[in-house]
Amino acid sequence: MAAVMGDPGLSKLQFAPFSSALDVGFWHELTQKKLNEYRLDEAPKDIKGYYYNGDSAGLPARLTLEFSAFDMNAPTPAHCCPAVGTLYNTNTLEAFKAADKKLLLEQAANEIWESIRSGAALDNPVLLNKFLLLTFAITVGVYDPCNLAQYPGWPLRNFLVLAAHRWSSSFQSVEVLCFRDRTLQGMRDVTHSIIFEVKLPEMAFSPDCPKAVGWEKNQKGGMGPRMVNLSECMDPKRLAESSVDLNLKLMCWRLVPTLDLDKVVSVKCLLLGAGTLGCNVARTLMGWGVRHITFVDNAKISYSNPVRQPLYEFEDCLVGGKPKALAAADRLQKIFPGVNARGFNMSIPMPGHPVNFSSVTLEQARRDVERLEQLVEGHDVVFLLMDTRESRWLPAVIAASKRKLVINAALGFDTFVVMRHGLKKPKQQGAGDLCPSHPVAPADLLGPSLFANIPGYKLGCYFCNDVVAPGDSTRDRTLDQQCTVSRPGLAMIAGALAVELMVSVLQHPEGGYAIASSSDDRMNEPPTSLGLVPHQIRGFLSRFDNVLPVSLAFDKCTACSSKVLDQYEREGFNFLVKVFNSSHSFLEDLTGLTLLHQETQAAEGTRVPALVQEDPTCCGATKPVCHNY
Template sequence: MAATTGDPGLSKLQFAPFSSALDVGFWHELTQKKLNEYRLDEAPKDIKGYYYNGDSAGLPARLTLEFSAFDMSAPTPARCCPAIGTLYNTNTLESFKTADKKLLLEQAANEIWESIKSGAALENPVLLNKFLLLTFADLKKYHFYYWFCYPALCLPESLPLIQGPVGLDQRFSLKQIQALECAYDNLCQTEGVTALPYFLIKYDENTVLVSLLKCYSDFFQGQRTKITIGVYDPCNLAQYPGWPLRNFLVLAAHRWSSSFQSVEVLCFRDRTMQGARDVVHSIIFEVKLPEMAFSPDCPKAVGWEKNQKGGMGPRMVNLSECMDPKRLAESSVDLNLKLMCWRLVPTLDLDKVVSVKCLLLGAGTLGCSVARTLMNAMGFNMSIPMPGHPVNFSSVTLEQARKDVEQLEQLIENHDVIFLLMDTRESRWLPAVIAASKRKLVINAALGFDTFVVMRHGLKKPKQQGAGDLCPNHPMASADLLGSSLFANIPGYKLGCYFCNDVVAPGDSTRDRTLDQQCTVSRPGLAMIAGALAVELMVSVLQHPEGGYAIASSSDDRMNEPPTSLGLVPHQIRGFLSRFDNVLPVSLAFDKCTACSSKVLDHYEREGFNFLAKVFNSSHSFLEDLTGLTLLHQETQAAEIWDMSDDETF
């Protein structure tokens, strides 16, 4: 409850705040507006809600928003009062968190105050019922963050209760109650509405009259002691009025306190019980109006809604279960595999294909395309810690990160081939390191808008072999690699990984990005093409006698005899859909790679999670310092400065 303070001799009036009630249809409509209309537009938008005063006892006073909230011309539901609002939909969670809530509240309060001073609120009382809605829609996860505000102006002094509150049946006779119902209904019918938020009341023992606020002068002509006002009250508590009364009392104090010392308030509550109309649970009370006149400045305002825990903070609703499409079920490919061996590829080693255990990391469009091609699948829901995404050193968060790493290590240990199919660069770092340490074959696929890369990571030599040894039965064991062409006859253990071509360490690539910047949209066939090629590359590698140590095929080998019954075994496949072309480049492992270099693997194998925690919680410079990239950058910069100095001497 929000209480006033003041004269200790009288009890003080308290108000029951609104509770936000946002229908699922509202979030569906906001999703469509964001995608098709708002996009990156953060300008405030007009919306509307409504509240009802016929709830059963025990229910909170609710301000409801549904799918029609964005249509300002949509009719208000029967027996409900409208409330006008402003939507502030932010593009990022960071913008949502840092929005100036105080300023937003002050702006709304000023609008209400101006409507009171100008008299506009008398002409249109709905102007007193403003609300604000601050939102961020995470359409990747269908998580919606929101914070409601119901601006209420504060009186310059307290509102002491003179009488009440009491039930209406303790002050009105049955005849008066019936007269009130009839008068209210007739006024609503005359105005063409199903409910009026505020109204004026005049009564005696036999009659009850009601009127609009703008008719104040004529309606109360001749009255000198007090006036009676009515409010359509969404609260059903016996001792407290609802939130809409607050701004109405400010209006009354500002415009009528010079004429009257007190005001009688009737909180009109209208519900149907067992088919019969019931308004006797309405309450009536009298309050003393402030004696001090208002200054021209807008009064202080309150109104931000508390969260579910009772603190000042936003709320979040997760609608992923009712908004995400369902995954297709698995199906078998055993029959097709066997039919292939009958005539097309009789030398195909089916056992290697059927028995291989694949771990797919990433279950988006690309991951689902790979899973659909492989056709056997079991799901794990887990979070992969990443460089640039700090792990907080609280017992719960740190322990959860440790469990996630242990689970990932165990999954990689239990599988033969690891597919990296995630959206971000940094999310591929940890599985790339673990897989390199465990000597697992890694197939990596990444998409652009109309380009893709599919590659196998270089497979490190078994740990028991010498530092300069090749796989014992590898055909290059006695060859001089340096005497050959730079990108010809490169064995699998010298091939680079996904990070070998980078000279910067992975970091947080999604921080404070707008929805379109997070977007991983590609041409519609790209994910299926890349996903299928990733699976085919794996199968080709498995069919080669040397497996992951196989010499990389390049574009120059396309006219040569293929090394396997299924064709070439490339290191990379880079596709350009705009010109419907693929190339097969080959790249060497980089001794300063932030993922597969010996320095990174040695630290990981010695220190385990402690080393990983340093990477997660440090800036990208930690990996760059460790691998020597920082020194390389400095030497490169020094060389550029030297060259520039030489040029300046001419």
Template sequence: MERAGVDLPALQFAPFASALDAGFWHELTRRKLNDYRLDESPRNIKAYYYNGDPSGLPTRLTLEFSAFDVNAVTSPRCCPIFGTLYNTNTLQSFKSTDKKALLDQVGNEIWKAITSGRAIEDPSLLSTFLLLTYADLKKYHFYYWFAFPALCFPEPIVIVQPPVSLADKFSTSQIQTLQEAYDELCQKEETTAVPYFLAKYTEDSVSLTTLRNWNEFFKGQTKVTVCVYDPCTLTQYPGWPLRNLLVLIAYNWGSFLDSLEVLCFRDRTLQGVRDTRHSIFFEIKLPQIASVTGCPKCVGWEKNQKGGLGPRIVNLSECMDPKRLADSSVDLNLKLMRWRLVPTLDLDRVVTTRCLLLGAGTLGCNVARTLMSWGVRQITFVDNANVSYSNPVRQSLYEFEDCLDGGKPKALAAVEKLRKIFPGVKVEGYNLTIPMPGHPVNFSEVTMQQAQNDVEQLEKLICSHDVIFLLMDTRESRWLPTVIAASQRKLVINAALGFDTFVVMRHGLKKPKQECGEPASAAAASVPSSVMGSSLFCNIPGHKLGCYFCNDVVAPGDSTRDRTLDQQCTVSRPGLAMIAGALAVELMVSILQHAEGGYAVASSSDDRLNEPPTSLGLVPHQIRGFLSRFDNVLPASLAFDKCTACSSVVLDHFEKEGFQFLANVFNSSHSFLEDLTGLTLLHQETQAAELCCGVDDDNAVF
């Protein structure tokens, strides 16, 4: 066909690419062995497609574990397709099956549904598929050939108006109205997705209905608009489901139409925001088909990986073991998150992160479970306590049996439980005591040697992991890991609880030594100590952020001495640890998504309305939560040049003197660190300034 001497292009369609999940093969194997055996009877199965994939992904028809249950609930916004499985007993039977006869048989069924009018009442009859398989269960090799039958016009479909995006065709208000009308249509039809529907639009309104209402909806119009729930992501071509719809329209109404507008409805959600603007709109002229005698030609067999007509083969010998299958399935939620919501999410960077959890209590249990939810495969616990009777109700990795006979070591019990939950996790546990300031270790050579061994073990563990979580009960137990991690330039995530408050923070990540032209805290040294720890600073880079101890003006000491039971234990609202533990892991994941990792500039509360620095949002320095107010704030603070844990003077002494320096800290009073870092002098100067100003505590007015 020509217009003004110009050959009009022919409409082409993007074919489906089969996406058969490993779970589908696992279920086929089970049914073949237990139910089908030698029976080659055809089986009804169900697949689905989705119209919200990011640009660049193929037009996928997906079959999962649930494909064999045709009554199973379809996931939201997915369009179900019912098809037929032909599973053969031998490879020869698979090869010799008459593929053309199978396809023609289904094509005839579709044509009968069109000519009888049944497809108008039930448009799902236009979409079906065939799956021919052979399962070699000795080697777990699966041969398959997939077909999506489509009827062909006797001549090409010409494009009158080439495809444009919906954003170029509709206004913002029209697009919003279209989305709302489609959602209402889905609710009315009680389905997850309406595959085909009709549309009328003006500048002020968009109305939709189903195919069965064609005559009264269009009332003799010669130019109409039809819509297809389109899984294609290409900007110039519609997806395969449109083909049989056009045959239906041409047969029933083609002789009355001058032209046909087609809306390929594509409905993405990116970072929580719905977007249909990339849907495409075009106009075509349908060839005549009502006079065709017999069923039109039917096509649809999928091409193989080489681009030719032929079957495909998948080797699942390594993943058909249930443990391996669990390993491939555990990340399903994460894959869906990346495919549908956050295409730029770097899952590999998360999954391969080695996490060291110092503390296997309430925080440690919650952090471990959340890490596993994110797909982290390597987790190590360190704790020196046993499971007690008060633990299982608050600490999710322990049970009553773990408390018996004095209780299992927490670190080992946690390892055992994680392996039961997911055998694919690589988890270790160490029943290790962390030496602490204010807790002397010089009572005997034995205790001194044990302390040195514990320090060396802790150094090795921190060195072999990527992220260190500080989840202990006491403040002083966090000091040594903070020093070691700062020296080794490891990312530290700290979580601490009050009764109804918590703090989750990342420690400032010191620059590698070869990059340090000045001490790590030199930038902070010029800041008056009176404002250190203030959240007034903005845009602080990661290497200048403070650690857990940077807000202190006293050295850590023995916080449990002479305290009652309620003072020695962390008494918190029960939900607090779950919140803080989850935020600690989410903070880690957000950091890993940032191009600069732990050196990323700290986000603050003021950044909540700005463009987020990562696909997952902000990368704060601290998250301070107040459960009584159900509120969080995001302060950021500079490193303190007199910090008792991460200041350059502490790190220099630790790196030069090693355990001898640590022994002096453990065995001396808190004044040792305060003298070393200059806190003692700071206290003296402060007192002198108060005396100079004539401050009298008894008469001061505040």
């Protein structure tokens, strides 16, 4: 439809202008022309471009100039229309700025009008699409390795000699771009590149070689040899140290560039238990580059151990067996000499296991407690990997008091639980009692909505959902009830997940205080580059299934409640002796579980609380159920 200007009944026809698209090859060819052919010649030059009508929707109409623009006889690319134009290249930036752009445009318009008036455009429609290009070009670019703000690097030096030798008769100076492409905070950045003008000396086609410089000075700043000590490069231990982290570095390069490896490599891990779980946890920690690993165990290696516990061999079982903790630490250093591995052959005093039969026993218990307190204080993460529930009580109390991250792993026959304990806030922050009261019921019965967005300091520990205090779970038990009888692959799965949970916690900005991820979060944006940061991972090998429940801390917990921690921090070892030498009733009376049992019995008319049941798969021994499972 034709548009009639001035008619209010019709709209004006509008046109989309060209967007110039100058290919890199065009600038390269212009540089060569300027340096070797045009030199100081500023006369207009004929050039040719083209446009195309097959671009995708949304792209602008482009007028393209390539390396062939200076060859007026060059063929036009297929499916493209040619456009002829004029290049005006100035010798100086001042001439570029002073050019009469209006006059140049009028001249180009007159040429188009003349082709229309004379009818030449009928014979050659290309004349209707004339364009002009105004440029200033004699800037040279150098990929500059120098970091100094005022000076360029060495690669520019000889290039300027080339420029002076070839072009000083044509140009008095050149503009130089020192291109610097650095990585700042994970992003590529070129803002610290520098641009300056260099005056070229008169040396056009001089036959004499300029004076040469370049000998590198030694460490003392003199012109002498530099000595290089290659002994470390040939040391197998050093070679191993530089190689073991290769997989981690490859992860950072492309897969997880935001991964903070320093937080993982520098963490100090205390492994309480050097059995099947302890061995598998240690190997996975080494795979993550952890350099500080300490074992605590009082058992010796038996003939049944090496096939399930990968840090031991048959010879370790002979002559009564080596102490597990010492043998495990020694084996880690044989696997990788760069690891700082230690082992402590010691017992962990436990509730329901009396220590007051003799002064020797009491003093030994005191030494064991003091040593355990020192070890927990000197490490960042404590792994609870023991066979019995009661052996986890004392380290859970100490770690909660010292605000250490605890990773707990326990096995059944074909089920497991891996969890992080809630990390108490420092008392000076005025956090008060950080184990809030909540209904004593399994998290599964309360529903997921009540357990959303729970921060780390409100999460429960291994004992929080129990309504029975820990006691001697191995008394009057058969062998299969005393030992952890599990499917062989279960410990490897649980041990690996325990380490991966620790790493995920360390990658979270809030660390152990991170909000717990649940099964409902699996389709949401993960909080870290490694994914979710759950509170618990419950695995069911028979179904090949995992769930991620979340449970709150319990104000009557026999391990991490304020009543237990306050008593431990006030009375120390004297309080612990009462726990060791008494039945579970002492802790239940202290925390209020006894009263809870009585209220439950009165309400239900039964002697056994509804939430207590026998669980034959909890840590390898039958005992009241821990609802963290």
